[in-house]
Amino acid sequence: MTPDSLRALAKAAGRKNINTEPGIRALYHTDATQIQRFPQAVVRAVDREQVAAVLACCYHHELPLTPRGAGSGFTGGALAARGGVVLDMSSMLGTEVMPDHRLLKTGPGVLIDEIKKAAAVHSLFYPPDPSSAAFATIGGAVAENAGGLRAVKYGVTGDYVLGLEAVLMDGRIIRTGGQTNKSVVGYDLTRLLVGSEGTLAVITSITLKLIPQPEAVSILSAFFPSEQSALQTVGYLHSQPIVPTAMEFLDRRSLDAVRALGKISIPPGAGSLLLLEVDGPPEAVPRQTEELARILEGQGGFALKLAHERSQGEEIWKLRRGVSQAMHQLGSHKLNQDIALPLGSMGAFMEILDEAAAGLGVKIAVFGHVGDGNLHVNIMYNGKDPEETRRSQRAVQEIFAHTLHLGGSVSGEHGVGVKKLAGARLELNENALSMMWRIKDAFDPKGLLNPGKALPLL
Numbered sequence: 483m484t485p486d487s488l489r490a491l492a493k494a495a496g497r498k499n500i501n502t503e504p505g506i507r508a509l510y511h512t513d514a515t516q517i518q519r520f521p522q523a524v525v526r527a528v529d530r531e532q533v534a535a536v537l538a539c540c541y542h543h544e545l546p547l548t549p550r551g552a553g554s555g556f557t558g559g560a561l562a563a564r565g566g567v568v569l570d571m572s573s574m575l576g577t578e579v580m581p582d583h584r585l586l587k588t589g590p591g592v593l594i595d596e597i598k599k600a601a602a603v604h605s606l607f608y609p610p611d612p613s614s615a616a617f618a619t620i621g622g623a624v625a626e627n628a629g630g631l632r633a634v635k636y637g638v639t640g641d642y643v644l645g646l647e648a649v650l651m652d653g654r655i656i657r658t659g660g661q662t663n664k665s666v667v668g669y670d671l672t673r674l675l676v677g678s679e680g681t682l683a684v685i686t687s688i689t690l691k692l693i694p695q696p697e698a699v700s701i702l703s704a705f706f707p708s709e710q711s712a713l714q715t716v717g718y719l720h721s722q723p724i725v726p727t728a729m730e731f732l733d734r735r736s737l738d739a740v741r742a743l744g745k746i747s748i749p750p751g752a753g754s755l756l757l758l759e760v761d762g763p764p765e766a767v768p769r770q771t772e773e774l775a776r777i778l779e780g781q782g783g784f785a786l787k788l789a790h791e792r793s794q795g796e797e798i799w800k801l802r803r804g805v806s807q808a809m810h811q812l813g814s815h816k817l818n819q820d821i822a823l824p825l826g827s828m829g830a831f832m833e834i835l836d837e838a839a840a841g842l843g844v845k846i847a848v849f850g851h852v853g854d855g856n857l858h859v860n861i862m863y864n865g866k867d868p869e870e871t872r873r874s875q876r877a878v879q880e881i882f883a884h885t886l887h888l889g890g891s892v893s894g895e896h897g898v899g900v901k902k903l904a905g906a907r908l909e910l911n912e913n914a915l916s917m918m919w920r921i922k923d924a925f926d927p928k929g930l931l932n933p934g935k936a937l938p939l940l
């Protein structure tokens with residue numbers, strides 16, 4: 483960055499909103515991947531006009547720019563992969579609920595949990611709930627099309643985005659979609675920006691659809707003797723008319739990790755866990771819960787737990803929420819994959835995975851959203867041992883190959899970022915990838931917006 487471009491950037495951003503001190507840049511040099519990339523400058527976004535001025539300035543001076551929410555991404559999307567400017571969107575707040583329209587308008591920096599709370603004041607519901615909802619921004623969630631626990635019944639972030647305001651790399655402002663549940667006018671640029679990982683435009687305002695709050699909720703969990711017995715139960719549940727809100731799974735190794743943490747007791751003989759949530763009208767939920775309990779026990783589930791209120795359910799959810807942290811009981815380093823599979827292929831995948839893990843001599847723990855085929859596959863290893871590291875990286879390649887062979891996807895919800903470029907290259911059809919590059923070129927002809935992310939090279 484030349485003194486000239488820095489001066490111009492300070493003018494566009496406002497002097498008090500730009501920082502080049504090493505200590506401040508260090509605050510933005512990593513995310514949940516722990517990969518390290520230092521930006522040359524950090525700019526705090528304050529409003530649409532300032533964002534437009536900052537982007538136009540970067541465009542003119544050919545400075546790479548990376549938008550950033552809370553930096554909780556698992557694939558390195560918010561890292562300044564090619565240096566330049568990190569644009570911190572977390573101060574762009576402001577939420578307005580429009581109950582008559584059942585929608586909410588928000589700045590991109592608002593935390594997902596705050597969106598939920600604002601909707602709940604009007605007895606309305608914003609369902610998507612990535613486990614990071616307490617600290618991740620809605621802008622980051624839209625850019626990643628984040629999923630989460632309740633996607634089985636309610637879908638993912640993108641299913642609730644009605645409209646966006648965004649700034650293009652050259653500083654022009656676009657508005658997509660609107661405030662209606664239906665509109666078929668023009669190409670659907672809203673859908674294109676959702677999940678584009680900050681590589682096409684910087685989102686400055688989001689309009690979200692809300693739905694009525696469910697009146698009643700129940701939470702159930704049951705241990706199973708093996709992974710296969712739990713996954714067969716999942717298959718059976720998918721053939722039933724009840725659609726649970728959430729359907730989560732922990733395999734034997736994940737249970738070992740939780741057990742080793744020593745905070746939650748796991749019964750002897752437990753080889754996996756299923757956790758279900760149902761919601762709906764108060765007259766239907768108890769009946770559905772009973773039916774699900776009957777199915778779980780009938781399929782070999784044991785040590786069944788049941789809660790009829792969200793507050794009691796927290797005790798059950800604790801086991802699931804603690805699993806990510808517990809993983810480090812199995813190894814100092816983690817390579818976590820978030821693959822998605824066709825619903826009926828999860829059992830086959832687990833069998834192949836066991837063989838691959840045994841063949842390579844690596845520890846792999848699997849947990850996640852079995853209700854929508856989205857499994858978090860964690861390879862735990864000692865990063866100081868080069869041989870173990872090499873075998874673990876080999877395991878990632880095998881996981882990708884098996885996933886794609888079964889008709890799956892290398893990322894169900896965490897995006898591609900910098901971490902999954904190799905997997906994305908295997909998954910994407912050559913002609914489709916070429917179209918994606920042409921779209922990228924139309925939005926960002928100089929390749930300055932979040933470069934090195936999301937799209938593998940052709």
Ligand SMILES: Cc1cc2nc3c(=O)[nH]c(=O)nc-3n(C[C@H](O)[C@H](O)[C@H](O)COP(=O)(O)OP(=O)(O)OC[C@H]3O[C@@H](n4cnc5c(N)ncnc54)[C@H](O)[C@@H]3O)c2cc1C
Pocket residue numbers: 513514548549550551552553554555556558559560571590611612613614617618619620621622623624625626627628629630631679680681683684685686806895896932
């Ligand atoms: C403990 C933990 C649990 C998690 N659980 C889940 C889960 O259950 N489901 C799930 O899907 N994800 C999960 N995640 C991943 C992550 O939290 C989500 O992807 C989240 O949506 C990222 O939000 P963020 O504000 O941290 O975005 P960041 O990490 O800061 O950025 C993510 C991407 O969005 C882009 N971006 C950010 N703001 C904007 C903007 N205003 N305009 C354009 N682009 C922008 C960035 O450039 C980057 O590419 C989890 C992460 C952690 C650490």
